[in-house]
Amino acid sequence: MIDSHAHIYATEFDDDRDQVVQRALAVGINKILLPNIDLDSIAPMLATQARYPDICHSMMGLHPCYVNDNIEQDLAVIRQWFNQHQFIAVGEIGIDLYWDKTYQQQQELAFRTQLQWAKELNLPVVIHTRDSIDQTLEILQQEQDGSLRGVFHCFGGTIEQANAINQLGFHLGLGGVSTFKNGGMDKVIPHLDLDFVILETDCPYLAPTPHRGKRNEPSFMALVAQRIADLREISVEQVSAITRLNTQQLFNLK
Template sequence: MIDTHAHIYAREFDQDRDDVIQRARLSGIEKILMPNIDPDSITPMLATESSYPDICYAMMGLHPCHVDDNYQQNLKTIEHWFEQRDFIAVGEIGIDLYWDQTYKKEQEIAFITQLRLAKNKQRPVVIHTRDSIQETLALLQKEQDGSLQGVFHCFGGTLDEAQQITDLGFHLGLGGVTTFKNGGMDKVVPHLDLNHIILETDCPYLAPVPHRGKRNEPAYTQLVAERIAVLKACTPEEVDRLTTHNAETLFRLSK
C-alpha cells in the first residue's frame, strides 16, 4: 500500500518517528508521500525524506490556509525549490473557506499559480478543499488543458462532486473520513470506480475508526482499505492492488 498524504514530518511524530515508520512497514506500507504546507515545513519534511529515503517522498507546495499577506514571496520560495531539485508533486494546494475567507482572492491566485507550475514541471497536483469544492473545480476547469493530473485529497463530498472531479481526470483521495459513521461516505464509496481512488491518512489528523480522535499514522491506511473493501463488496487485497497501481501511475513511482 501507499499512504499518498502523510505529514509524517510534523512535530507530533518527533518523539517516536522511527517506531511509526516501522509500524507502517509492518502493516504493508511501501511508500509514504509527504505534502508540504508552507516555508517552515520544508526543512523538517526534507530531513524526514533524507532519514527514510526508501519510503518517504516529498512534495512542494503552499497550503491555502498558509496564504497570507506574504503569499507572493512564499510562492517564490516554492518555485525556487523546484529549481533546486525534483519533487513528486505540487502540493498541497487548493482553496479553504472553512476557517476564514479574508484571503479568498489570494488563495485563488496562489492556486492558479501552482497549477501552472505543475503544468510547467509536468507534475501532478495534490488539492486541498474545504467548503470550496465548486470554487476549486471552476478554477481547475479553466486551467485544465489535458495535461493536469492529480488528486482531491481527503475527499468527503457527494457522488455528483466525485463525478465532476473524475471527469476532469483527477483521482479521489480516501482516508479516515471513509470510516466515520456520520461521514456520509457509506452512500458514496459503493458507487465509486476503484480506478479513480488512492489511499491516504492525512496523519496526524483524521484517524480512522477505531482510533478516531487520536493521532493518525500511516499504518492505519490498512483500516481505510478494509472499510473501502466492505463498502465496495470486494477484498482488501483488491483495494490494495488497484489503489497502489493508481498511486504509482499518478506520482510516477517506481515499484
C-alpha cells in the same frame, strides 16, 4: 499499499518517528508521500525524506491555510525549491473556506499560480478542498488544458462531485473520513470509479475509527482499505492492489 498523503515530518512524530515508520511497514505500507504546507515545513519534510529515502517522497507547494499578505514572496521561495530538489508533485495546494475567507482571493491566486507550475513541470497536483470543492472545480475547468492531473485529497463530497472530478481526469484521496459513522461516505464509496481512487491518512489528522480523535499515523490506513473493501464487497487485497497501482501511475513512482 502507499499512503499518498502523510505529514510524518510534523512535530507530533518527533518522539517516535522511527516506530511510526516501522508500524507502517508491518502492515504492508512501503511508501509514504509527504505534502509540504508552508516555508517552515520544508526543512523537516526534506530531513524526513533523507532519513527514509526508499520510503518517503516529498512534494512542494503552499497550503491554502498558510496563504496571507506575503503571498508573492512565499510563492517565489516555493518556486525556487523546484530548481533545487526533485519533487513528485505540486502540493499541497488548493482552497480552504472552512476557517476563514479573509484571504480567499489570495488563495485563488496561489492555487492558479501553482497549477501553472504543474503544467510547466509536468507534475501532478495534490489539492486541499475544505468547503470549496465546487469553487475548486470551477477553477480547474478553466485551467485544464489536458495536461493537469492530480488528486482531491481527503475527499468527502457527493457522488456528483466525484464524477465531476473524475471527468476532469483527477483522482480521489480516501482517508479516515471514509470510516466515520456519520461521514456520509458509506453512501458514496460503493459508486466510485476505483480506477480514480487512492488511499491516504493525512496524519497526524483525521484518524479513522476506532482511533478517531487520536493522533493518526500511516499504519491506520489499513483500516481505511478494509472499510472500502467492506463497502465494495471485494477483498482488501483488491483494494490495496488497485489503489497502489493508481498511486504509482499518478505520481510516477517506480
